[in-house]
Amino acid sequence: MESQGSKHRRNPSVKSSRPRSVTKGPLDATDDPLAPPEILTSPRQSQVQSPGGSDSPATASPAALDRLAAGDVAAARKDLSFLLRPEIYHPLSQLEIPPPLRSDFPSPRPDEPLSSSLSALDKLLAEGHFLLAAHLSGSLLTSPEVSPTDINTIFSLLYTRLACLELTGNTLLAAQESKALEDLNSGFYYLESDFETAASEGDRRCHPRHIVPWPLRVLAVRLQSIGFGDTRRGIAGLYELGLEARREIMRPGIDKAEKEIWKERLADLGIRSVNALIEMGDLDAARRQLDGLKGPKAKNDTDKLRKALLYVRIGDVGAAKEILIESSQLGEGILKPLLNMAEGRYGDAVDEWRGLLEKNINKPNEAMIAQNLAVCLLYTGQLNESRALLESLVSANNCFQSLTFNLATIYELCSEKARNLKMQLAEEVSRQSHFGEINVDRTNADFKL
Template structure:
């Protein structure tokens, strides 16, 4: 019989509210053990990177710090995630015909390993809607045992992430509610090893960290309560701080927890921006302590959040102190945020001309095209965007912006956008972009 603590109860938090303090749970703690180095809509839209890919590696091993196995005397029944009523029907009606592919489902004699191999292939190719469909099909089939927690959580996370990547965030938000309260005692287990004088026993959460973070955001959308999302970030932030201060933690594990805590702080600022509380977002970002050394990606995230807040002076100060060569994109981004599009055109072009080939050249070229559009040079903007498509780039903001340019410069925009769909459909599969593109990407 299962222990009482393992029953799926709601609203039973594993952590109590901390006393009021000048330091929040999402700030980096003062680590007495020292700090180790951390490895590191209708208008045109600019971008800072191409659409992110979703690789099979993330499916197989979501959380390197998660418990590998449960105590032999304890089983967790996740049958509530295997019910048919949890998962919504998916359709390709919003996808242009040229980009549609057949939904795949396991046959009656197909093994679980074969189905998972098919899922890996879909993820590697960028068929995120098809991958989401297959995840739901596997989870509701007889191939999965209700006690196979690692595989169930991996499939559930992949389902939610792929729904987001394919533009079905609302569906993902509704399905995420099946997890209920992730802070309940049901989701915690005691470690198998016995505590010793130098090793304290800490309860371990059985849900992979990426799924916990994703579920916090999706459940706040699903329940229509943005404050729930911020509260959830602080809840797991307290756990991250506790883990960082553990004296028995290995250095590489401590670095992972530091990175996680820094990421939570950034997500909290973004949540405040989405709520419209820009003053709180500015204060939170201003006092946020990051892991050292701060990576280029972290600096970029902070700068973009400052631009969203509208604090150009703080963004300029942050960018001015950046010494990494990759941070040269900050200058034209600041010019764009300040409305100086002519200056931004010169700066974007200078970046392209400085090197033979930059890894972010497609992003830079697209931002150049956006600036050309805002300065009234539609034909030049069209040439730049079309050249990117001809070079087999087709990330979401690119095709959206090119479709916008077609609407502005031609009476035959509908045909031009349809031709664009056909061109994108013939591009080689790289796995770097979502192949199951909705009509909205092409403004159809």
């Protein structure tokens, strides 16, 4: 293993200073890498060409982009045994889970190969057992089957562990465990390349390459800011990732598919920075950041809706309405009734939600639309209709968190035997089939037990 000195050495190519409030950062700089090619202002950007000459994004994917090739892993020679210490990973409990939803924690057998354990982990994730997956990931990370130099497996298991803890409401545990990564901008986490060979081959390794997958780095920024009790650390971390994304976008020789991935990542970091400011409680800064995000207008209605929902969250309903006016497609979607709810016009919202259900054009969001309709019915005093609608959603194999919580609230309002009804609800949810889109290991709070 490399010495502690090398592990904590800062890479000279990475800027780690906190972004100053009086300057523009990588997420709102004037020279915008998200701009279309015809308006690029950087000479380096204007010279970038796709090797294949194709106008459409190619086959590159974020997963393939972050996975280290066998030769890279061999060249890295990193000993990650400091991430395999048992004391890092907290024991998990199911005491806060209703009895009908509890399952035995899986543990790898001593004679079981690692590939079999990883397959079992994939099955748990596919079935939505995120707490069990978090437990199994921690068990594998501390088992002798995982080599300290198996970089891809270690980071994959660690990401699964932290993400599943967050999805199951154990964010504080995930924040504490993320501290084991220490400084992700340390030179230890960079793969030093053979600059002469790389430059002659024209590959992407002509500059130091981070060995930690991008999703884990983004997740760690937020978790470490919580774990170290420093909210500004999260903002600074996002800006550092933004600087890296901009450098990758402007790198000569980058192919078009990879460039599109980095553009998407940079745009995502801008939105995450707004979320981080909202979590800090600085709504004024969040509004300014949201207004100052550079780049072309949102590519699709999903991006526009995402931005509008952030405006609603910070209380700027007027700005959200402007987005609604600009897009005729959003006018036919969920944004209009949501804005009616934000302004307390629940009667109008009921009509809007009913209209969306009758149009039958939002099949993937039908359960969410029906639940919002039920909430509006509750606020307009139609308690029985609201209860019947939510119960029909549960019977149709829907059991997401807000649905069960809202139905449990209605049980408390309309029955003296609310606890029995909520236990029956938990039992019904436990009998449903799940496909990994919803967390099955639900806590008592989800059912108000």
